[in-house]
Amino acid sequence: MSLPGAAVRLTAYVGESDVHGHRPLYSEIVHRAHAAGLAGASVFRGVEGFGASSVVHTARLLSLSEDLPVAVVVVDTEDRVRAFLPVLDELGVTGPVTLEPVRVVRYGGRAAPEEAPGEGPA
Template sequence: MEKKSSATLLRIFISSTDKDGHQPLYESLVFKARDAGLAGATAIKGTLGYGSSSIIHSYKFWEVTEKVPVVVEIIDQRAKVESFYNSIKPILEKMRYGCLVLCEDIDVLFHKTGEKSRV
């Protein structure tokens, strides 16, 4: 197997109801990552999960407020990821409820770039 390149993955576990001001935190993190010039970011909505509270959160169609786990994954070179993490750490520290942040080195096996959007 040929290794194309190495990168760093920042993975942030939060809830869909967490906020950064009036904006959903997952949305804020993705936009901040783009504004910081990081290679890529994705917010992944979970269907079931629990954290340090041990309370199970899941999607139920009858719930008025959907509180489900969200994982934000951000990929770039280690120095850029660490710099970005340091810039968002104060936001995470102010959160009322918990979160978990992981950072790991990854091997990028395949990467095909698309055309940049003008939007």
């Protein structure tokens, strides 16, 4: 897949303990983005944060929070990302969802390591 220079970054903020069915919500978003053929998605776990509830969630040892903030980031063309937005509604994402224009300067998978002469699959 080739990703042109102009793209959009979607960031969906969810709680670590949010679920959809039996799967963490952040994982479900990544799997749905993959199934939709989007260019890429990553999940970033926050160490502290708060949202609409004004409750501060933190990873500090004394508080032992089990609901840390999580950001799911998806990058692709604007049309493809906007077409994915209804999936977030379907999954019940209630945290903020942002879109920012970005410029992709490099995109590509890693090449498979080359085998040394005489070596083959075991």
